Amino acid sequence: MDIMERLAGWHITPPLIEHPPLHTCDDADRLLVNRPGTRLKNLFLRDNYGRRHALLLTPPDKQVDLKALSRQQGWSRLGFASAERLDRYLGVAPGHVSVLALINDRQQQVELWLDEELQNGDDFHCHPLRNTATVLLSRTDLLTFTEQTGHTPLWLPVPSR
Incomplete structure (x- = not known):
């Protein structure tokens, strides 16, 4: 599936910026990849039992307090999901995660959590299912x-360490 074609079918035509592979926000900093808009850190999380999953979008410099977030959301001990779970639920490998991977979650098994600190952001940086490019997704397009994917975003105050 070509994600850009699918987006265009929904009248979403964001700018696409090609670049060397970026696995983390630190990679972008090291390569001095300069892009306008709002940078994101994407965390794929699961509960202690592996029954619930969430994709958390937060500012890249935020150190998320997973214990406090777990209590806040009423989940049993949040942790990072494995590469296998990432592939099973979002169809991407580590380092390729973005909100656009929710297109592969056709069963809506992954919740979308957005840090309230991003509410005034726009032109969100998102990998188009590969880490060699970034699309700038406007707030409206997001x-x-x-x-279109059936994922209702939950805006929440994400606690930090």
């Missing part, structure tokens, strides 16, 4: 995308 909401259109989540509506």
